[in-house]
Amino acid sequence: MSKEMLPGVECTAKECVYNVDGQKCTASKILVKGQNSMSSSETECETFKKCCK
Numbered sequence: 360m361s362k363e364m365l366p367g368v369e370c371t372a373k374e375c376v377y378n379v380d381g382q383k384c385t386a387s388k389i390l391v392k393g394q395n396s397m398s399s400s401e402t403e404c405e406t407f408k409k410c411c412k
């Protein structure tokens with residue numbers, strides 16, 4: 360799998376397989392859901408995938 364960074368996407372979800380060092384996303388694209396969100400904490404990355412570690 361390519362570890363190229365998704366430019367501009369910083370993410371702290373370190374348990375995600377696409378995350379590097381709890382800082383960056385390496386997915387080729389992401390989907391963030393939050394149709395009824397009223398704050399940033401109510402949005403969720405649908406692309407999250409539990410890391411195998």
Ligand code: SF4
Binds near residue numbers: 370389404
């Ligand atoms: S796929 Fe989503 S949760 Fe995973 S590193 Fe990228 S932005 Fe974070």
